[in-house]
Amino acid sequence: MRLLTLSLLLAVTACTTVELSMDPDAGDSTTVRTPITATPPTTTSTLASGDRILLDSTRASRFALTVAERQTFAVAQRLPGRVMATAVAARELATPLLIFETPDLSQAYAESLRARTELARTRRVSERLGALARNGAAAGKDLDDAEVDALQAESHVRETEARLREAGLDPGVLTRIGAGAALVSADLPEARIGLVRVNAVALVDLTSFPDAPQRGRVIAVSDAIDPQTRTARVSILVNQPGGVRPGMFASVQVEQRAAQAVAIPRTALVQADARTFAFVRISDGFVRRELTLGPDDGTMVAVLSGIEPGEQVVTSNVMLLKGLSFGY
Template sequence: MCSCQGSPSSAVADGATAASASPGLQRHSSRIDIPAASPLRKALVVAAVEAQPFAPTLEAPGVIEAAPERLVKIVPPLAGRIVRLHHQLGDRVKAGEPLVTIDSPDLGSAYRDDAKAQAALLQARQDFARQQALHQADISAGKDLEAARQTLTSAESDARAARERLAQLGAPADAASRREYVLRAPIAGRVVDMAGAMGGYWNDTTAAMMTVADLSTVWMSASVPEKDIAQLSVGQPVRIALDAYPGRVFEGKARYIGDLVDTDTRTVRVRVAIDNREGLFKPGMFAHATLQGPAQPALLVPASAVLQSGLATRVFVQTAPAQYESREVQVGPADGDRLALLAGLKPGERIVVQGGVLLND
């Protein structure tokens, strides 16, 4: 914490005016002596620096994203003609509710294959039972029983594969309609995208016909530079500002810090879960994230105390009354109008916090 001594800060302007009329400053390498008659003695404001808690903040660009586990692209596993749209764009749906009904010849083929496989299995079981009875009565040869056994095993495998195909499609084995396939919502949410149209034929079984998303909770994903990774921690407070809502600030906490660094941008992703039951956050929105780092002791000085001298950053340290030393320092993050000094100063040293420009070359 800086404590000021000397005249008010307004004296700097007067000191600058009078400096030209005062005896010249006496420079000895990095040391500067101010003559007794110089008005600079009253113009400079000096204060001691002390270590104090400092929680640096990080600014990072971000974007609003839907939670990956709560966004599902509905891809029909079968081609066919859309005969009914049960929901429209923007409708809320529950898990298991029908979304689209498709008239699919491929579904009819799957049911026919299943019917044939079940019939073949029934016939194979009857043949095997008959061969067992004949073999026990010593009427048929053992090879006939073995052939019937192999036929039964093959029929069981085919029947099982046909039934598993129906299960994979989500089609009940005892459905009344053998051509109409009902596409159902896998999660509760809202229909946020729709590509199919009533009466249209859908033949691309790799493209999404609908997208259902639960946006009651969304992610704000911020890109933090690699150099700031050490200041990140799960649970740290995050303030979020959106261009869509000027003047409003939303609060959150870091829930996940990426394990990988983007090799192109040299950033790591920090994700913040946001309650979106009011629907204010839309996936794709740009955001501005301010992350509060952990508190740590630091030497904070007013920005006016730090001067740029060529490529070096310096402050003027008071080594004795009216005697100052130019010292190079390493500047860290800012806290409002104060700067954290990482190296170059020790607690208790007194520096020029205002008017140092009058001492600078």
């Protein structure tokens, strides 16, 4: 019984701090006991800090890993697209008549053609006056005025063609559309631009003609990237079947050149804030990596940046790591 009492006393003492103070009313020293809750030291085997998750070897072993290796990808991806313009023969015109999906585009294209014609005229005048001026047969002022007119015409050409580019139309491509053809555009993800080449074969399935796929070829890949969608415009020329109209929706499958890239399983991917990540094994846990992806074959996906060959990526319980990493 004494042993039990002593044990309880020691336990209470361990949870208590004793402070001495003077009680002015009592006139003598009074012992005041203030209880303090004891907090035993704790240890943890998990520590998450942003892109790093520290785990002991026992817990880390619960996650399945796959070694990232190089693999050859040659996958033709389907892209959303639509018919931008169709070309019809016109007897009174030397070039085919282009019909666009909206009157605004038709007007912008016509304006660009007029600007090009004016530029050609002003350049001819400037060149002629330049030749005359060198022989003393033309005034310097006339040559200066002609050169200013040519510069203004060139500026107008750039302005009108910029309107077409804003609408996703390449002015240079439009001049290459022959009668009886249709121009189809598709949005190519930024990561796959290097896999598509000019003159590549493309299969176009028009929504209005699901049983009549059209074979075409890539005639241009835009130099600019849409900052909102992170895609580049691919222009495809196809023979125009009857009944095709500008504005029709299409599904485009573009032939892509084979390329080698680091491959990981799709099960390793997690999405957050419109970005893609994977978790890589490190000596004391895992580290989160942001990825730039390339083509995939449905099971494996090409990683263009973010993971090196030989690194181990997590392929199971990735949502648990995502929660630890992002603080969900």
